[in-house]
Amino acid sequence: MENIRNFCIIAHIDHGKSTLADRLLEITGTIEKRLMKPQFLDQLELERERGITIKMAPVRMVYRLLSTNNESNSNKRITNFADEYILNLIDTPGHSDFRYEVSRALAAVEGAVLLVDATQGIQAQTLANLQSARKAGLKIIGAVNKVDAATSDQVKENIKNLSLLLEIPEKEILKVSGKTGAGVPELLAKIIERIPPPSNQVTNKVTGRALIFDSLYDEHKGIIAHIRVFDGEFQLNQDIFLLATKTAAKAKEIGYFVPQLKPSEKIATGEIGYIATGIKNPDKLKIGDTIIGNWKLEIGNCQPLAGYEEPKPVVFVSFYPEETDQYDELKIALGKLRLTDSSLRFEADMNEVLGRGFKGGFLGRLHFEIAAERLAREFKIETVHSFPSVAYKVKIKNDWRLVTNPKDFPENPEEVEEPIAKIEILTPTAYLGLILQLKEFFRFSEIETQNLGNNILISAKLPLADLISDLDDKLKSISSGFASLSYELIGYEKANVAKLEILVAGHPVPGLTRIVPKNDLERVGRSTVEKLKDLLPKQQFSQALQAAVGGKILARETIPAMKKLLGNFGKTGGDRTRKMKLWKKQQRGKEKLKEIAEKSDIKIPAHIFKELLKK
Numbered sequence: 257m258e259n260i261r262n263f264c265i266i267a268h269i270d271h272g273k274s275t276l277a278d279r280l281l282e283i284t285g286t287i288e289k290r291l292m293k294p295q296f297l298d299q300l301e302l303e304r305e306r307g308i309t310i311k312m313a314p315v316r317m318v319y320r321l322l323s324t325n326n327e328s329n330s331n332k333r334i335t336n337f338a339d340e341y342i343l344n345l346i347d348t349p350g351h352s353d354f355r356y357e358v359s360r361a362l363a364a365v366e367g368a369v370l371l372v373d374a375t376q377g378i379q380a381q382t383l384a385n386l387q388s389a390r391k392a393g394l395k396i397i398g399a400v401n402k403v404d405a406a407t408s409d410q411v412k413e414n415i416k417n418l419s420l421l422l423e424i425p426e427k428e429i430l431k432v433s434g435k436t437g438a439g440v441p442e443l444l445a446k447i448i449e450r451i452p453p454p455s456n457q458v459t460n461k462v463t464g465r466a467l468i469f470d471s472l473y474d475e476h477k478g479i480i481a482h483i484r485v486f487d488g489e490f491q492l493n494q495d496i497f498l499l500a501t502k503t504a505a506k507a508k509e510i511g512y513f514v515p516q517l518k519p520s521e522k523i524a525t526g527e528i529g530y531i532a533t534g535i536k537n538p539d540k541l542k543i544g545d546t547i548i549g550n551w552k553l554e555i556g557n558c559q560p561l562a563g564y565e566e567p568k569p570v571v572f573v574s575f576y577p578e579e580t581d582q583y584d585e586l587k588i589a590l591g592k593l594r595l596t597d598s599s600l601r602f603e604a605d606m607n608e609v610l611g612r613g614f615k616g617g618f619l620g621r622l623h624f625e626i627a628a629e630r631l632a633r634e635f636k637i638e639t640v641h642s643f644p645s646v647a648y649k650v651k652i653k654n655d656w657r658l659v660t661n662p663k664d665f666p667e668n669p670e671e672v673e674e675p676i677a678k679i680e681i682l683t684p685t686a687y688l689g690l691i692l693q694l695k696e697f698f699r700f701s702e703i704e705t706q707n708l709g710n711n712i713l714i715s716a717k718l719p720l721a722d723l724i725s726d727l728d729d730k731l732k733s734i735s736s737g738f739a740s741l742s743y744e745l746i747g748y749e750k751a752n753v754a755k756l757e758i759l760v761a762g763h764p765v766p767g768l769t770r771i772v773p774k775n776d777l778e779r780v781g782r783s784t785v786e787k788l789k790d791l792l793p794k795q796q797f798s799q800a801l802q803a804a805v806g807g808k809i810l811a812r813e814t815i816p817a818m819k820k821l822l823g824n825f826g827k828t829g830g831d832r833t834r835k836m837k838l839w840k841k842q843q844r845g846k847e848k849l850k851e852i853a854e855k856s857d858i859k860i861p862a863h864i865f866k867e868l869l870k871k
Contacts, residue, residue, distance in 0.1 A: 257453050257454050257455070257456070257525060257526040258453050259340065259341050259342055259453070260341070260342045260344065260453050260454055260526045260527065261341060261342070261343050261344070261366070261367070261447055261448055261451050261453065262344045262346075262364065262365040262366050262367070262451075262454060262484070262526070262528060263343070263344070263345060263346075263365050263366065263367040263368060263369060263447055263451050264312075264345065264346040264347070264348050264358075264361045264362065264364075264365050264367075264368050264369070265277060265345070265346075265347055265348060265368070265369045265371055266348055266350075266358060266362075266368050266369070266370055266371070266385040266386075266388075266389060267350055267370065267371035267372065267373075267381075267382060267385065267401075268350050268372075268373070268376075268379035268380065268381040268382045268385075268740060269308055269349075269350030269351045269381060270307070270308070270350065270373070270376075271350065271371050271372060271373040271376065271379070271382075271401060271402075272371060272373060272401040272402055272434040272435075273309065273347055273348065273350060273371055274294075274295045274296075274297060274298055274309055274347060275294070275295070275434035275435060276369075276371065276401060276432065276434035276440070277296070277297050277313075277315075277345065277347045277434075278292060278294065278295070278296050278297075278434065279434055279437045279440045280317065280343075280345060280440065280444070281296055281297075281315065281317065281515075282437070283319075283437065283440055283441060283444065284317040284318065284319040284343065284444070285318075285319075286315065286316075286317045286318070286514060286515075287515075295307075295309075296515070297309075297313035297315060297347045297515055298310075298311075298313065299311070299313065300630075301633065302626065302629055302630065302633065308349065308350070308351060309347060309348065309349040309350065309354075310349055310354060310626055311349070311357065311470075311596065311597075312346050312347065312348050312349065312357045312358070312360065312361045312469075312470060313346070313347045313513075313515065314344065314345070314346045314347075314470075314482060314513045314515070314528055315344075315345050315346075315347075315513050315514065315515040316342060316343070316344050316512040316513055316514055316515075316528065316529070317342075317343040317344075317345060318340060318341070318342055318343075319340070319341050319343055319444060319448075320339055320340055320341075321339075321341060321444070321445060321448055341448055342527070343444070343447065343448075344365070344527070344528040346361040346364065346365060346528075348361045350381055350385075351381070351622055352380075352381055352384065352620065352741070352742045352743060353618075353619050353620030353621070353622040353623040354619070354623065355384065355385075355388070355619070356564075356567045356598075356599045356619060357599075358385060358388060359388060359392075359564060359565075360469045360470065360543065360544070360564055360598075361469065362388055362389055362392040362394060363392060363467065363469065363484075363562075363564065364467060364469045364484035364528060365394065365484075366394060366395060366451055366452050366453070366454060367394050367395040367396070367397065367447065367450070367451030367452070368389045368394045368395075368396050368397070369396075369397050369399055369443070369447070370382070370385070370386055370389070370396050370397065370398050370399070370418075370422070371399050371401050372398070372399070372400050372401065372414055372417075372418050373401055373402050374400045374401060374402045374403050374405070374406035374410050374411050374414050375402055375405055375406045375410060376738070377410075377413070377414050377417065377709075377710075377711065378414070378417055378418065378421060378682070378708070378711070379682055379740035380680050380681060380682040380713075380740040380741055380742035381740060381742045382421075383421075383680065383682070383713075383742070384680075384742040384744075386421065386422075395450055395451050395452060396422060397430070397443070397446055397447065397450055397451070398418045398419070398421075398422045398424065398428065398429045398430070399429065399430040399431075399432050399439075399443060400414045400415055400418060400429060400430070400431050400432070401432055401433065401434055402433060402434070402435070403431045403432065403433050403438065403439070404433040404435055404436050404438065405433075405435070411431060413709070413710070415429045415431070416709075417708070417709050430442060430443050430446060453526065454486075454525070454526030455526075456486075456487050456525050456526075464485060464487070464488035464489050464490040464494075464496075464547075464548060464549035464550070465485070465486055465487050465488055465546060465547075465548050465549075465558065465561065466483040466484060466485040466486060466490065466531075466546070466547050466548075466561075467483060467484050467486060467544070467546060467547075467561045467563070468481045468482065468483055468498075468541065468542070468543055468544065468545050468546075468547055469482055469483070469484060469543065469544075470482035470543065470596075470598070471541055471543065471595045471596065471598070472595060472596050473538070473592045473595045473596070474532065477508055477509060477532035477533075477534065478508070478532065478533050478534040478535045478536050479532075479533050479534075479535045479536070479538070479540070479541045479595060480517070480530050480531070480532050480533070481530060481531050481533055481541060481547060482513075482528075482529075482530050483523075483528070483529060483530065483531055483547060484527075484528050485523055485524060485525050485526065485527050485528075485529070486525065486526075486561055487525050488524075488525060488549065489522050489523065489524040489525065489549075490507060490510055490522060490523050490531060490549050491507070491510065491521065491522045491549070492507060492509070492510050492519075492520075492521055492522065493506060493507060493508075494506070494507045494549050494550070495507075495549065495550065496531065496533065496547055496548065496549055497547070497548050497549075498540070498541060498542070498545050498546075498547055499545060499546045499547075499548065499558070499560045500542045500544075500545040500546070500560070500563075501539070501540050501541065501542055501545065503535065503540045503541070505533040505534055505535050506533075506534060507531050507532070507533070507549075508532045508533065508534045509530075509531070509532035510522060510523050510529065510530070510531055510532075511523070511529055511530055512527070512528075512529045512530070513528070513529065513530065517530060531547065538591040538592065538594055538595050539591075541595070542598075543564065543598035544563030544564040544598075545560075545563065546558075546560040546561045546563070567598070567599035567619060568745065569599075569601050569616075569617025569618055569619065569647075570617075570618070570619060570620065570646060570647075570675060570677075570720055570724075570745055571617070571618045571619070571620060571621060571623070571624055571644050571645070571646060571720075571724050572615060572616070572617055572618075572644070572645050572646065572647065572660040572661070573615075573616055573618065573624050573641050573642055573643075573644050573645070574605045574607065574613055574614065574615045574616070574641060574642040574661070574767075575590075575602075575613050575614050575615075575616055575628070575631075575639045575640075575641050576605075576607060576610035576611060576612070576613030576639060576640045576641070577613065577637055577638070577639055577640075578638040578639065578640055579638075580611045580612070582637055583611075583612045583613070585635070585637055586613070586614065586631070586637050586639070587614070589631055589634075589635035589637055590602050590614060590616075590631075592635075593627065593630060593631065593634075593635075597627065599618075599619050599623070600616065600617070600618070600627060601616065601617035602614045602615060602616040602617070603615050605661070607642075607766050607767055610640055610767055613639075615660065615661060617660075620724065621644055621724045621728075624641075624644060628641060640767075642662075642767050643662070643767075643768070643770050644724055645660065645661070645662050645721075645770070645771060646660075646674065646675050646720045646721050646724065646771075647659065647660045647675060648660075648665065648672055648673065648674050648675075648751065648753070648771060649672070649673040649674075649748055650665065650666060650669045650671075650672055650673075651669060651670045651671040651672070652666055652669055652670060653670075654670075662755060662769040662770050662771050663766045663769045665755040665769075665771055666755075667755065667806050668806075671750065672750070672751045672752075672753055673748040673749060673750055673751055674719050674720065674721060674748065674749065674751035674753065675719070675720040675721075675745055675747075675748055676717055676718070676719060676720065676745075676746055676747055676748065676749045677717070677718055677719075677720050677723050677743045677744065677745055677746065678715065678716075678717055678743065678744055678746045679715070679716055679717075679718050679723065679741060679742070679743040680713060680714070680715050680741070680742050680743070681713070681714040681716075681731065681739055681740070681741050682708070682711055682712075682713050682714075682739065682740050683711060683712055683714065683735055683738060683739035683740075684710060684711055684712075684735075684738050684739075685710060685711065685712050687734065687735040687736075687738065687739055688705070688712050688714075690734045690735065691714060691731065691734065691735065691739060692714075694727070694730060694731070694734075697730070698718060698722045698727060699718060699719050699722050699773070700716045700717070700718055701716065701717045701718070702715075702716060702717045703715070703716045704716070717746070718743075719749075719751070720745065721753075721771070721773075723743060727741070728741055751773075752773060752774050752775075753771050753772060753773050753774060754771070754772065754774050754777060754805050754806075755769060755770075755771055755805065756769065756770050756771070756772045756777055756780060756781055756784075756803060756804075756805055756810075757769050757803070757804050757805070758781075758784055758785065758788065758801070758802070758803055758804075759800070759801070759802040759803075759804055760788070760792070760799060760800075760801055761799050761800060762800065762802075764804075768784065768788075768868070777803075777805055777810055778803075778810045778811065780803075781803025781804075781805075781810040781811040782803065782810070782811035784803060784811075784868075785801040785802065785803050785811050785812065785813045786813055787868060788801050788813070788868060789801055789813040789814075789815055791864045791867050791868060792815055792864060794815055794816065794817065798814055798815065798816055798817045799814065799815040800812060800813075800814055801813045801814065801815065
């Protein structure tokens with residue numbers, strides 16, 4: 257174990273984690289240079305398109321440590337180190353919606369490289385990730401990335417700021433370039449020198465005990481558990497046992513990430529690798545569970561490892577298949593998706609217009625958007641979804657209940673509480689005034705500012721419903737992309753909100769129901785019916801579009817009936833009396849159609865829902 261180093265790279269989004277990981281793979285010889293491609297560890301097509309890491313990615317590197325002094329062309333060894341080291345790296349996402357991925361990576365390693373972009377400096381998620389790494393008790397190495405693209409003054413300034421943040425001398429902050437590879441050998445040497453090797457945490461005589469930090473699904477091998485072994489070892493074809501779900505299985509395959517799956521005969525204490533369990537039921541494996549070996553002999557003496565705090569969904573969206581006969585396929589797809597995204601929660605749901613579907617719980621708006629895109633790309637299932645909403649606490653007859661679906665929100669609750677987030681915005685001083693003006697559109701409270709060099713850290717409380725609307729987009733727009741945002745849920749506070757319903761021909765459309773602050777009801781209602789008027793096709797009868805709260809109509813638009821011209825009375829000739837009779841007959845027919853429509857369900861095509869629900 258003295259030759260093993262387990263570490264992860266943490267940073268704000270777009271600070272170069274994946275590019276730096278590429279250079280680590282090259283320099284250690286894990287991937288041949290001719291086979292290298294940008295963002296090598298990002299395996300999802302979606303990650304490459306968006307240029308962001310969505311899934312954590314483990315990889316095992318074997319490295320021979322060379323001299324890092326001025327004799328750069330020398331092959332001289334550093335004599336006080338071993339010749340060969342096993343470096344287990346976990347690349348992590350940077351966006352705050354995927355912080356649960358980061359927390360699981362931190363629990364599987366002993367150290368972290370905190371990366372800061374030299375052209376952007378310390379950002380909001382830099383601070384949040386640092387706090388998480390310190391809480392996990394990790395050894396932290398500071399590095400300033402993209403030094404090739406920054407001025408010398410920018411590099412010096414960020415080295416100074418990062419040393420103050422980490423409370424270490426400036427000389428211990430490394431300068432690296434993920435693009436050119438400059439400084440990366442020195443970073444590898446620092447990782448070996450500063451990050452401690454794993455220790456044996458054995459508390460009982462088990463053949464193996466490991467933490468499951470991630471998983472994926474394979475049609476032939478079943479669920480593949482990504483594990484960090486904390487004591488003992490696991491061998492091929494060994495009996496294994498999952499403590500939380502009390503599930504027995506056999507290790508069909510054992511191995512390491514290189515980064516592809518590479519089978520091995522065993523995986524031992526301190527190492528990171530995988531076990532193919534053969535289990536096909538997603539409910540049988542739980543992220544954060546402890547997996548043990550030789551369980552038939554040792555289960556009575558085995559204590560579970562410390563797992564993870566269960567992720568708490570904050571955004572709720574209902575998904576429905578565009579093709580109603582794909583309900584079962586959607587259910588299977590969500591189960592498999594949950595294996596690669598353990599923070600996803602879903603339960604069966606029913607909509608009077610869209611049919612059967614599932615209500616999903618997500619950690620943020622981007623998290624839900626990524627899940628929808630993965631369903632379409634990986635499982636070929638196109639979905640229609642409801643407006644993103646949050647969970648409200650509602651008091652009725654002195655009884656509090658949690659409401660996650662707007663259609664279930666009562667008309668006249670005694671009291672309502674909504675989730676509140678603490679947000680931190682890190683911005684250059686020049687944009688402070690523009691950002692503070694956002695309080696005219698968003699319900700900020702308890703605003704505080706703090707100077708951090710050339711930046712300002714803005715702390716405030718904000719209802720989660722406002723946060724998931726379009727705050728991040730507006731923030732990036734007014735700050736030219738320089739401001740960054742991080743947040744955490746801190747509790748519930750009293751809310752002044754109401755249920756806004758959209759009626760088509762007198763029928764409420766459940767998928768369009770929203771919970772809206774009372775001050776914004778009329779504006780949101782009018783905007784919705786105006787947009788719906790442009791999207792819905794004309795019928796043989798006129799259609800009333802209404803936005804209502806309780807029995808009160810706040811806004812109305814009317815889609816006129818289709819017209820069928822009965823000739824031009826003035827120019828084409830013909831008997832006017834006969835044409836008037838036909839026109840009146842047509843009007844009576846339209847009135848009859850309207851009556852029938854008002855007594856039956858309104859069908860809104862799926863593509864119109866998609867257009868209406870766009871931001």
